[in-house]
Amino acid sequence: MSEHPPKSPREPGEDPVRPHVFDGISEYDKRLPNWWLATLYGSIIFSVFYWMVTQQFRRINDGDQVTAAVQEIRAAKLASSGSYDDSSLLEMSRTASVLASGAATYQTTCVSCHGPELQGGIGANLVDATWLHGNKPTEILRVLNEGVLTKGMPAWGPVLGPKKTAEVVAFVLSKQPAS
């Protein structure tokens, strides 16, 4: 076994190194910094308590929590979605500010299937004479809200919310040929 003195000259008063040297590498044996020990013990103690609080005293699980929250949101939406009727939607279709935001939503959400000129594509043509699912403004609103899942029209109500959905209906109404 080989014993070399440490290569670097040590200053007087410096800490002792461990007796053995590996390929010229020696090791101090300094005490651990207090803040480091505090981090170590602190995280262990926290983990024990966190485990107890979450595993032994918790009554509700993540899934139920999220389901409850989403149900609340759904109820809030239902409460505010009844506020549109045929005449108010037609009124909105003549309001420039509503149309601007309706057009913006249309451009990001609807254009990929119904086309930039509402001429249709993957989805139905919205500016021809036929309405597949009813031509009253509230019927159109219902199609947007609930979708026509068999034909690939998603339910946009839950995604966009009542205000934006109604704005899109107003925008579509405003684009109808003047017949």
Added chain:
Amino acid sequence: MSVRTVQIHYNDKVVRQFLLATVIWGVVGMLVGVLIASQLNFWRVNFDLPWLTFGRLRPLHTNAVIFAFVGNMMFAGIYYSTQRLVKARLASDFLSQLHFWGWQLIIVSAAITLPLGFSRSKEYAELIWPINIAVAGIWVVFAVNFFWTLARRQERGLYVAIWFYIATIITVAMLYIVNHLSLPTSLLHSYPIFGGVQDGLVQWWYGHNAVAFFLTTPILGIMYYFVPKAAERPVYSYRLSVIHFWSLVFVYIWAGPHHLLNTALPYWLQILGMTFSLMLWAPSWGGMLNGLLTLRGAWHKLRTEPVLKFFAAAVTFYGMSTFEGPLLSIRSVNALAHYSDWIIGHVHAGALGWNGFMAAGMIYWLLPRLWNRPLFSTALANVHFWIGLVGILLYVAAMWVSGITQGLMLNSTSEGGTVLTYPNFLDTLAAIRPLMALRIVGGGLYLVGFLLLAYNVVRTIRGAEVVDGSAEVLVEDTPTPRVGVVGTFINPPFVFSALGTLFACAWMFGGDFVRLVGLFGTITSVIIAWLHFETKKRGWSDWYDRLLLNAAPFTVLTFIAVAAGGMIQIIPTVIVNRARNVEDRIQVPYTPLELAGRDLYVSEGCYNCHSQMIRTLVPDVLRYGEYSRLGESIYDHPYQWGSRRIGPDLARVGGKYPDSWHYKHMLNPREVSPGSNMPNYPWLFENTTDVAALPAKLAVQRTLGVPYPEQTPADIQAQVDAQAAEIAARLRDADLRVEPDRQIIALIAYLQKLGKSEPVRPVLAAAKP
């Protein structure tokens, strides 16, 4: 007692080989990184070529950087330092060469198969099964060569670097084998034996600890050798080495589930993943402290010595990312950061800062010593350092801002929290595009720095004469005190640790009474251990000193420490909880055509950008639909929960759009999703679905427990044809004409199936862990 002198000639040839391979694969891995970063911003860079698309190249980038770049660097460093630390030449020149060439062959075969779409789709475990076997074989060669060298050592004690190497070798072997268990369906394809949540849990037990035991522990060992050598200073604290080594290897293994926070993973596992990640902070910083404080008294050398600059910065980045890791593991932070670029920034602080800079420092230090000629240009090395540092900072800062921006936008709600502010996913993509561009700049700068290193290497070694190290050691022929089997297990540190762990398990899993006993027992053993340590300190340190003279018992104890966490987390989920892994819904098995489509999804690497896991978070549910239940992916071999949302989640995309939408979207995503960065997949419209492979695939799925009926190949063909004809007919109604045997039909069939499940009887639903 006799003393004799032994002359040792080190095997430095294999070190030089690995070192040059490091440089070459480093350039390749980083080049692919810059390419795929560009693809995210400029979809045209996918070139409409199957083997150049992001989904196939991203695994190539990660595998190249981890296993080729860091792998070769690790082997060079381990072989160089181990020979000198144990004063023995590598045991076998043949095994060393087999190790080197075998590893390069594996890398080359990975670089060929991944772009061709041969993939298992588990991250950093994508390689197909024949290559898996080769990797395991070469790893055994490495292990034999290493432990045989230890057995022939002239230095009795094991230096701290060797501890880390031992932990690396045994743990990587364990992780790699378990996570790659699969049943082949053909020469090039297999299904993993785990499915759904089990596969996810095993995958991240592996994935997280690949980071730990492939990118961290070997590099810490290399740090413990090269930093004190380069600084010519003693290591800061031996007792810190002891504590941070054992706490690191024990704690690391448990933290894997933090990759699955807020998902369908059972809650207790999520909490273990989070708390153990928090407990990992101090052990990790122990390594950083020992690295940085070893530089005390040598800081003035940093001005002139690029090697020390690289080391100091690398250790600092290690400290930074091991602080960030626990932070990201807090469930509420993770709700924002998961699936976002923040994670990408986090891993690159580690990979570019810690691994890349440690590699650079080591290479610059080794070059003159292996080729017997001073470094070609120190100035160039300094330029490399500064360019690389700016590159990392740009990269990491861009990813932080990008990840937090996108996370906040995706989770943001308006109108009293009832609707998403940005219902269109593409709005959030548009917002981070400038940051993704900045990331290309940062990564590009880092690559330029590394190319400077490559140039420096070439100029230094061109025409230089290689030199192999040698040493003369005095050997005392005295018997080594052995600890033996009894000494290994009957000693205060082991007994108290084992008792504490057992009681803690009883506390975690036991019923009311056992739980109480467990808690009481845990606390008691900690207190007694503490008192015993304070009064009988000598006993503890004498035992450890004796342990360090015995490689085999040391290895056994290390193995026990690393195996414990995985066993406690995985075994209950795989065996005991099988029936509980369902919640209230169970997946409808894929039809043969859908299964073929799923294999395409896997092969194209769709999971690199799309998750299939709606978390138990309100914004996730508002955006994608009801949260994912465990049972909904229970038959998924491999699971596809994903780890990044470059595009939206697909768990419930089935039935959301008509077939024609998917058809157009796969041909040109921008036609239906303006602003999308997804590649085009024109070849799916030309290639035909491999129906001939289905009988073997279905047979394997059946063996794995998926309820498929026995079917003849003709039955399968008929079933495939019928479903394909339906889809083709629906497409024809939308004026889209495609032969029913094309891959796009199978893929559409799969995508339309996603999220289809059946309710299960309440008997199963009631059983909650």
